[in-house]
Amino acid sequence: MHWENQDDGQDPKEKINYKSTFRLITGLLLPEKRGFAAAFAWLLLSTAFNLLTPLIAKHIIDTAIPAADTRMLAVSVAALFLNSILFLVTNYFLRMRLVKTGQKIMTDLKKRMLAHMLALDLPFYAEFPVGRLNARVQADTSTLYALFTETTVNIFRDILMFIVTFGVMFYFSPKLTLLLCSVFPFVLVISSVFLRKSSTHFVTVRKLASEISGFLTEHLNAAGLLQTFNRERMTEDRLEDINKRKFDAELKAELMMIIFFMSIVIISPVSIAMILGVGGGWAIEGKMTIGTLVMFILYIDKLFEPVFSISEHVSIIQRSFSAGHRIHKILERKPAITDPPQPHFISSIKDGIEFRNVWMRYAADAPWVLKDVSFTLPRGKSLAIVGETGGGKTTVTNLLFKFYVPDKGRILVDGKDLADISLKSLRTSIGLVQQDIYLFPGTIMQNLKLMDDNIPDEMVHDAIRTVGLEAFFKKHGLNKHIADKGANLSAGEKQVIALARAMVLNQEVLVFDEATSHIDPYTERLINAAMQRLLRQKTMIVIAHRLSTIRNADNILLVSEGEIKESGTHDELLQKGGTYSKFYKLQFGEGAR
Numbered sequence: 257m258h259w260e261n262q263d264d265g266q267d268p269k270e271k272i273n274y275k276s277t278f279r280l281i282t283g284l285l286l287p288e289k290r291g292f293a294a295a296f297a298w299l300l301l302s303t304a305f306n307l308l309t310p311l312i313a314k315h316i317i318d319t320a321i322p323a324a325d326t327r328m329l330a331v332s333v334a335a336l337f338l339n340s341i342l343f344l345v346t347n348y349f350l351r352m353r354l355v356k357t358g359q360k361i362m363t364d365l366k367k368r369m370l371a372h373m374l375a376l377d378l379p380f381y382a383e384f385p386v387g388r389l390n391a392r393v394q395a396d397t398s399t400l401y402a403l404f405t406e407t408t409v410n411i412f413r414d415i416l417m418f419i420v421t422f423g424v425m426f427y428f429s430p431k432l433t434l435l436l437c438s439v440f441p442f443v444l445v446i447s448s449v450f451l452r453k454s455s456t457h458f459v460t461v462r463k464l465a466s467e468i469s470g471f472l473t474e475h476l477n478a479a480g481l482l483q484t485f486n487r488e489r490m491t492e493d494r495l496e497d498i499n500k501r502k503f504d505a506e507l508k509a510e511l512m513m514i515i516f517f518m519s520i521v522i523i524s525p526v527s528i529a530m531i532l533g534v535g536g537g538w539a540i541e542g543k544m545t546i547g548t549l550v551m552f553i554l555y556i557d558k559l560f561e562p563v564f565s566i567s568e569h570v571s572i573i574q575r576s577f578s579a580g581h582r583i584h585k586i587l588e589r590k591p592a593i594t595d596p597p598q599p600h601f602i603s604s605i606k607d608g609i610e611f612r613n614v615w616m617r618y619a620a621d622a623p624w625v626l627k628d629v630s631f632t633l634p635r636g637k638s639l640a641i642v643g644e645t646g647g648g649k650t651t652v653t654n655l656l657f658k659f660y661v662p663d664k665g666r667i668l669v670d671g672k673d674l675a676d677i678s679l680k681s682l683r684t685s686i687g688l689v690q691q692d693i694y695l696f697p698g699t700i701m702q703n704l705k706l707m708d709d710n711i712p713d714e715m716v717h718d719a720i721r722t723v724g725l726e727a728f729f730k731k732h733g734l735n736k737h738i739a740d741k742g743a744n745l746s747a748g749e750k751q752v753i754a755l756a757r758a759m760v761l762n763q764e765v766l767v768f769d770e771a772t773s774h775i776d777p778y779t780e781r782l783i784n785a786a787m788q789r790l791l792r793q794k795t796m797i798v799i800a801h802r803l804s805t806i807r808n809a810d811n812i813l814l815v816s817e818g819e820i821k822e823s824g825t826h827d828e829l830l831q832k833g834g835t836y837s838k839f840y841k842l843q844f845g846e847g848a849r
């Protein structure tokens with residue numbers, strides 16, 4: 257089981273590639289530059305309104321009230337009120353603009369990641385478990401979303417707010433402003449210590465959270481298995497253990513947060529005390545007006561707030577870089593198998609398929625899985641592959657579909673090397689019924705069309721007629737709903753549906769990798785009958801465990817330990833009295849023909 261290391265997918269020692277991650281992030285930002293520019297404009301307006309309030313207050317206290325000018329007072333108060341409304345409105349537009357732009361970037365990025373991942377090869381999926389990919393698409397993109405909505409534009413507001421506030425305060429009283437600045441070192445020390453300490457706890461919390469979700473996914477998927485072997489209690493205990501570790505980390509992180517906020521909260525009254533104490537003294541001496549004092553108190557939070565926010569921005573930027581790095585690692589991954597610069601397109605297969613001295617192993621240090629395999633399959637003929645489990649049968653189809661490339665030897669389609677043939681056109685011409693059958697939740701009809709609504713119903717009905725499965729699909733109506741992973745169907749029924757699904761596209765060549773599961777005699781007869789029709793009509797490769805399926809194949813290969821040990825028709829192989837005939841007699845008893 258791999259849930260233990262299903263963290264957020266990054267080796268802590270792994271260096272972040274800042275240059276390429278930066279390029280990824282700017283590449284996401286640039287197409288939306290108009291959205292960000294609009295947000296920036298709203299930001300300038302809303303910051304201006306935000307900073308105007310203390311100045312209006314000062315005007316009221318220092319000018320309108322001493323002059324006993326009630327008209328001016330009323331106008332100023334109205335201006336104060338209007339100013340607040342304008343602040344709210346511009347702030348609303350700012351947030352909306354950022355959310356819209358951020359969402360646009362995220363949906364595009366998710367789409368791009370999905371398209372990219374779907375183009376990647378099987379070795380990629382062996383390296384990255386689906387749970388981890390899911391985390392990357394969900395969690396890492398939402399970290400970037402926070403960067404785009406909380407930081408990219410707002411960091412300018414904080415810088416601007418700090419500079420303007422400092423400037424205005426300095427203009428009215430340089431001495432008091434410099435005095436207040438003595439608090440800054442504390443603010444900086446508190447924020448940086450907090451950031452450093454808390455970020456390790458938050459990383460642990462995130463890591464454990466994804467560990468829990470990985471654990472749940474794997475164990476809930478295997479609920480039946482765990483029940484069979486009475487592992488419920490043990491599973492609960494293991495989950496509790498991870499939960500407890502997360503609880504502790506969470507508690508530590510929260511404690512840091514509380515201490516941090518308490519230190520911030522205390523800074524504000526301390527600064528106000530300084531303003532009132534020192535500034536109040538100057539006011540008594542007539543060196544400072546009351547309005548300026550009030551203005552300072554109203555500005556004080558606007559001076560400190562940006563300093564705290566900046567540390568928050570730094571943390572978001574840090575997290576975004578590690579999320580961006582992980583996303584980049586997926587996006588930079590090139591499919592192992594790509595089309596040559598000038599691929600050859602095939603629209604149909606005219607002559608046939610040939611394997612010429614093909615050798616294959618899944619890794620450089622792994623044993624050979626196919627050893628010098630050669631065979632030809634002329635168009636319109638059928639080829640059956642039988643043999644022991646793990647012998648290399650599915651590997652033959654993996655090579656034919658270019659999921660992998662052979663290490664030695666060549667595979668030819670109509671005399672053209674597979675390496676030169678466009679992947680898409682190859683897979684358009686050859687259909688595959690895989691050994692592991694996957695059905696999507698949805699109706700049988702949707703599954704037969706493989707979710708492509710553009711396929712007319714008539715094509716589905718034709719396919720069903722071709723394989724003679726009308727009775728089966730009467731019993732299991734096309735509108736029947738298939739549960740997740742086809743749980744409400746038997747193994748044999750899934751095979752029948754998969755067979756019909758491969759027929760819908762009416763491809764030239766059909767490869768059928770039979771599942772090992774035992775099916776009832778009725779379904780077996782159904783599949784056999786369908787198969788006999790197909791063997792006559794199509795160019796077919798059938799990998800069979802039940803030898804009854806392939807008795808009529810034009811050529812049968814017996815593959816064992818990656819080598820073709822016997823080949824010929826059913827009768828020839830029986831006569832030969834080798835492994836095939838032994839297999840056959842085992843399945844059907846002595847004297848079977």
Ligand SMILES: Nc1ncnc2c1ncn2[C@@H]1O[C@H](COP(=O)(O)OP(=O)(O)OP(=O)(O)O)[C@@H](O)[C@H]1O
Nearest residue numbers: 618619625643644645646647648649650651652691
């Ligand atoms: N993706 C893979 N990575 C590494 N090794 C693999 C991979 N797929 C298969 N193998 C190995 O290659 C060998 C041949 O596997 P293959 O799936 O071709 O057997 P098979 O003949 O189809 O068996 P079965 O009848 O059980 O379906 C096996 O030893 C298997 O362990």
Ligand SMILES: [Mg+2]
Nearest residue numbers: 649650651691
């Ligand atoms: Mg197989």
